[in-house]
Amino acid sequence: MDTLTEAPSPAAPQRLLLVTGMAGAGKSTALAVLEDLGWEVMDNFPVRLLKRLMAMPDEARGPLAIGFDSRTRGFVPADIIALVKDLAAREDIALTFVFLDCSGSELERRYNETRRRHPMAAGRPVMEGIAAERELLEPLRRWAEIMVDTSAMTSNDLQAHIRQLFGTDSREGATTLTLSSFGFARGMPPLADLVFDMRFLDNPHWVPELRPLTGQDAAVGAHIERDPAFADVFGRIRDLLLVLLPRYAAQGKPYVHVAFGCTGGRHRSVYTAERMAESLRSAGFSPTVRHRNLGSRAADEIERDRR
Structure with a gap:
C-alpha cells in the first residue's frame, strides 16, 4: 500500500515593521517598546541594505522592526517607497509601515527643552529645520499604513499606544x-x-x-x-x-x-x-x-x- 506523504506546511511570513517619522516624534521610544515586546530591533539601519537583509536565511528570526529617519544614510523617500513596495509584494513578508508625526510647535518645545540640535536646522532656527524635514518626509507620511500623532502624548502614552498596536496577549483572542x-x-x-x-x-x-x-x-x-x-x-x-x-x-x-x-x-x-x-x-x-x-x-x- 502506498503511503501518502503530507506536504510541508508553508512557513509563516516574516513580520517586518518599518518605523520612521519626524525627528523628535518618538521613534526611539517606540522602538524600545517593540524590543520589550520581543521584536528584533534595528535603528538607523541603512535602508538600501534592507532587501539584502531580508534575503538572508534565518529560520529562527522573530518579528523584525527597522527604524530610520532623515538622518539615516541613503535616505531618499522615493527610493524607500519603491523598495518597500517590492518587499510588500513578497508572500514571505508581512510588512507594516508606521509614521510617527508631531506638530511643529510641540517639536520645537521638545528641542528647546532638551537643548538638542535639529538634524536639518544646520545653524538655522529649529522651526526652519522642522519645516524642511516635514517637506522631505511628506511622501512617506502619505504612504504609511499607520500614522501616530504624538503631539498630545507623553512618553508613557506613546508606549501604551505601541503596546496596543503591536503587543500580543498570551491568550489567543483575549482583550x-x-x-x-x-x-x-x-x-x-x-x-x-x-x-x-x-x-x-x-x-x-x-x-x-x-x-x-x-x-x-x-x-x-x-x-x-x-x-x-x-x-x-x-x-x-x-x-x-x-x-x-x-x-x-x-x-x-x-x-x-x-x-x-x-x-x-x-x-x-x-x-x-x-x-x-x-x-x-x-x-x-x-x-x-x-x-x-x-x-x-x-x-x-x-x-x-x-x-
Whole structure:
C-alpha cells in the first residue's frame, strides 16, 4: 500500500515593521517598546541594505522592526517607497509601515527643552529645520499604513499606544480591559476608547471633611451613592459595557480603555471606576484599574462645577 506523504506546511511570513517619522516624534521610544515586546530591533539601519537583509536565511528570526529617519544614510523617500513596495509584494513578508508625526510647535518645545540640535536646522532656527524635514518626509507620511500623532502624548502614552498596536496577549483572542479615572481640568486621556463624564454627580470636593479624601475612601463612596442620579446612570453604563466588550473581542480588538472623568480626577471618577471594575469582575471580566490624577493636589481653582 502506498503511503501518502503530507506536504510541508508553508512557513509563516516574516513580520517586518518599518518605523520612521519626524525627528523628535518618538521613534526611539517606540522602538524600545517593540524590543520589550520581543521584536528584533534595528535603528538607523541603512535602508538600501534592507532587501539584502531580508534575503538572508534565518529560520529562527522573530518579528523584525527597522527604524530610520532623515538622518539615516541613503535616505531618499522615493527610493524607500519603491523598495518597500517590492518587499510588500513578497508572500514571505508581512510588512507594516508606521509614521510617527508631531506638530511643529510641540517639536520645537521638545528641542528647546532638551537643548538638542535639529538634524536639518544646520545653524538655522529649529522651526526652519522642522519645516524642511516635514517637506522631505511628506511622501512617506502619505504612504504609511499607520500614522501616530504624538503631539498630545507623553512618553508613557506613546508606549501604551505601541503596546496596543503591536503587543500580543498570551491568550489567543483575549482583550485587555483597562478602566481609568482622570480629571478634565488636567486634560483628556488621549488613548481612551470610551469616555464617561461623571461631573453631573454631586461633588464631594465641596464637603470640607471629604475634600482631602479620594474616591477610594468609604465616606466619599457613600456620598456619591446618595446622589439620586448615580445608581441609574451607573447601571446604564454597566449594561452598555456588557454589550460592547464582547463585540470588541469578537472584532479582535486586543485592548479596550474605558475612562471615567470628573473635574479634578480624585473623587467621582475614581469611585465610579472602582465600582465598575467590581461589577465587571462579577460578570467574568478582568479589568485593570488606573487612576491618573489620584495623587494630584486638591485645589479649589480647578473645581469649576460648584453646586
